[in-house]
Amino acid sequence: MTSPLLEVDGLRMHFFTRAGVVKAVDDVSFTLERGRVLGLVGESGSGKSMTGYSILGLVDAPGRIVAGRILLDGRELTTLDAAAWRRLRGDRIAMIFQDPMMTLNPVLRIDTQMVEAVRAHHAVSRESALARCREALVRVGIPAPDERLRGYPHQFSGGMRQRVAIAIALVNKPDLIIADEPTTALDVTIQGQILFEMQRLCSESGTGLIWITHDLSVIAGLADDVCVMYAGRIVESGSVDDVLERPLHPYTRGLLDSLPSRNVPGRPLAQIPGMTPSLANLGPGCAFQQRCNRAAAACAAAPERRVAAPGRTLRCFNPLP
Amino acid sequence: MLAYAIRRLGQSAFVLVVMSFLVFIGVFAIGNPVELLVNPQADQEERDRAAAALGLDQPLAAQYGTFLKRAASGDLGRSFVYNVPAIRLILERLPATMELALAATLLAVLMGIPLGLYAGLKPDSPFARGIMAGSILGFSLPTFWVGLVLIMVFSVQLGWLPPNGRGETVDVLGVPVSFLTRDGLAHLLMPALNLALFKLSLLVRLTRAGTREAVLQDYVKFARAKGLPMRRVIGVHVLKNILVPIVTVIGLELGSVIAFAIVTESIFAWPGTGKLLIDSINQLDRPVIVAYLLVIVTIFIAINFLVDVVYSVLDPRVRPGTAAAH
Amino acid sequence: MGVVAGPAPVASGPAADVESPWRRVASEFVRSRLAVAGLALLAIAVVLALAAPWISPQNPYDLAQLDVMDSKLPPGSAASSTSRTYWLGTDDQGRDMLSGILYGLRISLTVGVTSTVIALAIGLALGLTAAYFGGWADAAIMRLADIQLSFPSILIALILLAILGQGVDKIIVALVTVQWAYYARTVRSAAMVERQKEYVEAARALALSRMRIVLRHLLPNCLPPLIVVATVQVAHAISLEATLSFLGLGLPITEPSLGLLIANGYQYLLSGKYWISFYPGVALLLTIVAINLVADQLRDILNPRLRK
Numbered sequence: 019m020t021s022p023l024l025e026v027d028g029l030r031m032h033f034f035t036r037a038g039v040v041k042a043v044d045d046v047s048f049t050l051e052r053g054r055v056l057g058l059v060g061e062s063g064s065g066k067s068m069t070g071y072s073i074l075g076l077v078d079a080p081g082r083i084v085a086g087r088i089l090l091d092g093r094e095l096t097t098l099d100a101a102a103w104r105r106l107r108g109d110r111i112a113m114i115f116q117d118p119m120m121t122l123n124p125v126l127r128i129d130t131q132m133v134e135a136v137r138a139h140h141a142v143s144r145e146s147a148l149a150r151c152r153e154a155l156v157r158v159g160i161p162a163p164d165e166r167l168r169g170y171p172h173q174f175s176g177g178m179r180q181r182v183a184i185a186i187a188l189v190n191k192p193d194l195i196i197a198d199e200p201t202t203a204l205d206v207t208i209q210g211q212i213l214f215e216m217q218r219l220c221s222e223s224g225t226g227l228i229w230i231t232h233d234l235s236v237i238a239g240l241a242d243d244v245c246v247m248y249a250g251r252i253v254e255s256g257s258v259d260d261v262l263e264r265p266l267h268p269y270t271r272g273l274l275d276s277l278p279s280r281n282v283p284g285r286p287l288a289q290i291p292g293m294t295p296s297l298a299n300l301g302p303g304c305a306f307q308q309r310c311n312r313a314a315a316a317c318a319a320a321p322e323r324r325v326a327a328p329g330r331t332l333r334c335f336n337p338l339p
Numbered sequence: 340m341l342a343y344a345i346r347r348l349g350q351s352a353f354v355l356v357v358m359s360f361l362v363f364i365g366v367f368a369i370g371n372p373v374e375l376l377v378n379p380q381a382d383q384e385e386r387d388r389a390a391a392a393l394g395l396d397q398p399l400a401a402q403y404g405t406f407l408k409r410a411a412s413g414d415l416g417r418s419f420v421y422n423v424p425a426i427r428l429i430l431e432r433l434p435a436t437m438e439l440a441l442a443a444t445l446l447a448v449l450m451g452i453p454l455g456l457y458a459g460l461k462p463d464s465p466f467a468r469g470i471m472a473g474s475i476l477g478f479s480l481p482t483f484w485v486g487l488v489l490i491m492v493f494s495v496q497l498g499w500l501p502p503n504g505r506g507e508t509v510d511v512l513g514v515p516v517s518f519l520t521r522d523g524l525a526h527l528l529m530p531a532l533n534l535a536l537f538k539l540s541l542l543v544r545l546t547r548a549g550t551r552e553a554v555l556q557d558y559v560k561f562a563r564a565k566g567l568p569m570r571r572v573i574g575v576h577v578l579k580n581i582l583v584p585i586v587t588v589i590g591l592e593l594g595s596v597i598a599f600a601i602v603t604e605s606i607f608a609w610p611g612t613g614k615l616l617i618d619s620i621n622q623l624d625r626p627v628i629v630a631y632l633l634v635i636v637t638i639f640i641a642i643n644f645l646v647d648v649v650y651s652v653l654d655p656r657v658r659p660g661t662a663a664a665h
Numbered sequence: 666m667g668v669v670a671g672p673a674p675v676a677s678g679p680a681a682d683v684e685s686p687w688r689r690v691a692s693e694f695v696r697s698r699l700a701v702a703g704l705a706l707l708a709i710a711v712v713l714a715l716a717a718p719w720i721s722p723q724n725p726y727d728l729a730q731l732d733v734m735d736s737k738l739p740p741g742s743a744a745s746s747t748s749r750t751y752w753l754g755t756d757d758q759g760r761d762m763l764s765g766i767l768y769g770l771r772i773s774l775t776v777g778v779t780s781t782v783i784a785l786a787i788g789l790a791l792g793l794t795a796a797y798f799g800g801w802a803d804a805a806i807m808r809l810a811d812i813q814l815s816f817p818s819i820l821i822a823l824i825l826l827a828i829l830g831q832g833v834d835k836i837i838v839a840l841v842t843v844q845w846a847y848y849a850r851t852v853r854s855a856a857m858v859e860r861q862k863e864y865v866e867a868a869r870a871l872a873l874s875r876m877r878i879v880l881r882h883l884l885p886n887c888l889p890p891l892i893v894v895a896t897v898q899v900a901h902a903i904s905l906e907a908t909l910s911f912l913g914l915g916l917p918i919t920e921p922s923l924g925l926l927i928a929n930g931y932q933y934l935l936s937g938k939y940w941i942s943f944y945p946g947v948a949l950l951l952t953i954v955a956i957n958l959v960a961d962q963l964r965d966i967l968n969p970r971l972r973k
Contacts (some may be wrong), residue, residue, distance in 0.1 A: 026628060107564055121559035121560070125656075476963065481953070491934060491939050495937060595819075599819060617823075
C-alpha cells in the first residue's frame with residue numbers, strides 16, 4: 019500500500035500575541051491521496067486558511083507550529099529549514115489565493131511573474147521557461163497565451179487572472195495544490211468553469227488538491243472527501259457523500275440547513291444562532307456549545323477526535339442520530 | 340506613450356507662460372519698473388531713456404509682448420552690481436547649483452531607500468528604531484544649523500574638510516564640474532550632505548511606510564508561495580511597487596532641493612545661483628532676481644514634466660492605451 | 666516578517682462607555698513616552714519664552730547693561746564688572762547668551778505661532794468655502810493652492826521679502842502666504858468627505874442656514890487633521906523664520922530671533938568661538954524637535970486609517 023500523498027497528524031499552530039495565545043489550528047489531522055480532492059470547509063476564522071499556510075510553511079511570527087506532523091510523501095515538513103521550504107514551495111506544493119488581482123503583482127508583466135516561478139526551481143533558459151508557461155496557460159484554457167504573457171494583470175478580467183494564477187501553480191507540476199477560496203471573488207459562471215477544469219487537471223495529472231472554502235455547495239460538486247472545521251478544530255470528516263447526506267455534527271447540520279438551495283421558498287433562511295467565538299478566549303469545553311441546540315452537560319469538556327465509522331471522524335459528545 | 344508625452348509638454352508650456360505672466364505683472368504692473376530695473380544711480384535722463392527702451396509708454400499688453408520677446412531671446416536686463424546681462428550671471432553659476440543639488444539628491448536616495456527598506460522589513464529591531472528616531476531629527480533640524488555644526492566639527496575641530504568654497508573643476512562637455520577631482524569632492528561632501536539631510540529623512544520615512552504596507556500585500560504572499568528567494572521578493576516585487584510614489588516624491592522634491600541650496604550655498608560659500616540670489620536681494624540687484632525667478636520656474640516645470648514621464652514608465656496602470664479591462 | 670497575520674483578537678465583554686474625544690486623544694497621547702517628553706520640553710520652552718523678561722539675568726537689548734569688555738567670552742566666564750556668571754558665554758557685543766537665547770526664543774515662538782494661527786484662519790475659511798460651495802470657487806481656490814504648493818516655501822518667502830522689505834509684520838505676511846495653502850487643502854478634503862454624507866443633505870433639505878451647516882457639521886470633522894497639520898506647521902514656520910533671519914532677510918536686528926543670533930555668531934565659528942552660534946541653535950533645535958515629537962504622536966492618534 020502506497021503511503022498517502024499528504025498526511026497531517028495532530029497539527030497545532032498558535033499565534034503568540036500580546037493579547038494572549040490564539041490557537042488558530044488546534045489538533046488537525048487528515049490524509050490526502052494522490053489525484054483526490056479534499057474539501058476544507060468552515061466559516062471565516064475557523065482556521066482553514068491557516069491550516070493551508072501551515073502546510074506550505076508560510077506561517078511567520080507571531081505564529082508558530084507548536085505540535086504535530088506534516089508528511090509529504092513520507093517526508094516530514096515541520097522540521098525543514100527555510101531553504102528547504104523554499105525549494106518545496108512552488109515546486110512540490112503550490113498555492114492559489116482568493117483574489118487574483120492582489121496576488122498578481124500589478125506592476126510586473128505576466129510573463130515575468132510566470133517565468134520567475136519556473137526559474138526559481140529549475141536552472142533553465144528563459145525561452146524554455148516561457149515554453150513551459152505557454153503550455154501551462156493552454157492547460158488552464160487560455161487559448162492565445164503569447165498575447166496574455168506580454169500583458170499586465172490589470173488588463174485582464176477576474177476569471178482570466180485566476181486562470182493565470184492557477185497556471186502559475188501548475189507550471190512546475192506540483193504534487194499538491196492548496197486552493198484557498200479561489201473562486202469566491204469570481205462570477206458564478208466562471209466559478210463553475212474553473213471548478214470543472216481544476217478537477218480535470220488534478221485527475222489527469224494525479225495531483226492532490228485541497229480546496230479551502232466556506233461554501234458547502236462547491237464542495238458537494240467537487241471534492242471526494244471533506245473536513246469541516248470550527249474554531250481551529252476539525253469537527254467532522256469523511257467522504258463527501260457520507261458527510262453531506264448524513265451529517266453527524268450539529269454544526270455540519272447547521273451549515274447544510276443554511277444553504278439557500280436547501281431552503282423551502284417562502285420560509286426564512288435557517289441560520290446558526292450566535293457568532294463564531296474569538297479564538298483568543300475559547301473556553302475549556304466544546305467550542306460550539308453556545309450555539310448548539312444539542313448541547314449537553316458533557317460538552318463542558320473538550321471532545322476528542324474519534325472514529326465514528328470507517329473513514330469518518332467526529333468530535334462531538336452528542337452527535338446527530 | 341508619445342501622445343502622453345506631447346500632451347504633458349503642452350501643459351508644461353502653458354504653465355510656463357502663466358508663470359512668466361505672473362512675474363511680468365509683479366515687476367511691471369505692481370512695482371515701478373523703472374525703479375526696479377534701472378540702476379538706482381542713474382540720473383533722470385538715463386531713466387527716461389530706459390523707460391522708453393522698456394516701452395513703458397505703451398499699453399500693458401504690448402509691454403508683455405516685448406517682455407516675452409526679450410525673455411525668449413535671453414535679454415532680462417543687466418545686473419546693477421556686475422553690469423553684465425543678468426541671464427549670463429545666472430547661467431554661469433547654475434552648474435554649481437545643479438551639481439550640489441544632484442549630489443545631495445543622489446546621497447539622499449542611495450542612503451534613504453536602503454535604510455527605509457530595512458526599517459520597514461524589521462520595524463522592531465533596535466537599528467530600525469534608531470533609524471526612525473534619526474529621521475525625526477533629520478527633518479527637524481534646520482538645515483543651516485546642521486551646516487554650522489558640520490563646519491564646526493569637521494573643519495574647525497577635526498580639520499578634515501574645507502569649510503567653504505568649491506574645489507577644482509574639470510570641464511565636461513563645456514560644463515565645469517567639481518566632483519571628478521579629489522579636491523572637488525572634499526569641498527562637495529559637506530554641503531551635499533547638509534542639503535541631503537532633510538530629503539534623506541523624508542525618504543527613509545516614506546520608504547519605510549511603503550515597505551510596511553507592501554509586505555502585507557497578497558502579492559508578496561504569493562511570491563513567497565511560488566518559492567522565490569527573499570532577495571527577489573524584496574528586490575523586485577516590493578521595490579518596484581514602492582518605487583512609484585518614491586520616485587514622484589524625489590522628483591518633486593528636487594525643486595525644493597534646488598531652493599534649499601540657497602541656504603547651503605550661503606553657509607558654505609558655494610558659488611551657485613542661491614548665493615547669487617541672496618547677495619542680489621541684499622544689494623537690490625533686481626534684474627538678477629527676475630532672471631533667477633524665470634530660470635528657476637522653467638527648471639521646476641521641466642522637472643515636473645520629467646517626473647510625470649518617469650512615473651508612467653514605472654507604473655503601467657497609468658499609461659493611456661493600457662486601460663484596464665471591463 | 667509576518668506574511669500571515671493572525672486573526673485579530675475580538676474584544677469580548679461590554680463595550681467601554683463612550684468617552685469624550687478629547688479624553689481619548691489625551692489618554693492615547695500619553696502612551697508614547699517620547700511624545701510626552703516632547704510635550705514637556707515644549708511646555709518648558711513656552712514658559713521660558715513667556716517669562717523671559719523676568720527670569721533672564723540680563724536684558725540683552727538694554728545697552729546700559731552691556732559691557733563691551735566682556736565680549737566673546739566662553740561659557741562659564743565671570744563678568745568683569747558685576748558678579749554675574751555668563752553661563753553660556755557672551756557674543757561680540759558683550760551680551761549674555763543665555764539672556765539672548767531666552768529673548769530670542771520668545772520672538773521665534775511668537776512669530777511662529779502668530780503666523781500659523783493667521784494662516785490657519787485664512788486656510789480654514791477658504792477651505793470651507795471651497796468645500797461647501799464647490800463649483801468654480803472650489804476650482805479657483807484649489808488651483809491657486811496647488812500652484813503655490815508646487816513651489817518651495819523658502820523661495821516664495823524669499824521673493825516676498827525681497828519685494829516687501831524687512832520687519833516683523835512682513836515676515837509674518839511671508840510666513841502666512843507660504844502656509845495657508847496646506848490648511849486650505851486639508852480642510853477642504855475633510856469637509857468634502859463630510860459634505861457627501863447624508864445628514865448634510867438632510868440639513869440642507871431642512872433649509873438650515875448655510876452658515877450653520879458649515880460651522881456645526883463640516884467644521885468639527887476637519888479639526889483632527891487640522892490639528893496635526895497645524896502642529897507640524899508651527900515647527901516649519903519657526904524653522905523657516907530662523908532660516909530667513911539667518912540669511913539676513915528676516916527680522917530686523919532690534920528684534921533678534923534665534924535665527925538672527927545664530928547668524929551673528931556665524932562669523933566667529935571658524936575662529937573657534939562656537940558658543941555664539943551653537944547654543945541658540947540647540948535651543949532652536951530642541952523646540953522644533955519637541956514640536957515634531959508631539960505632532961508625530963498626534964498624527965498617529967488622529968489618523969482615522971490607523972484607528973482599529
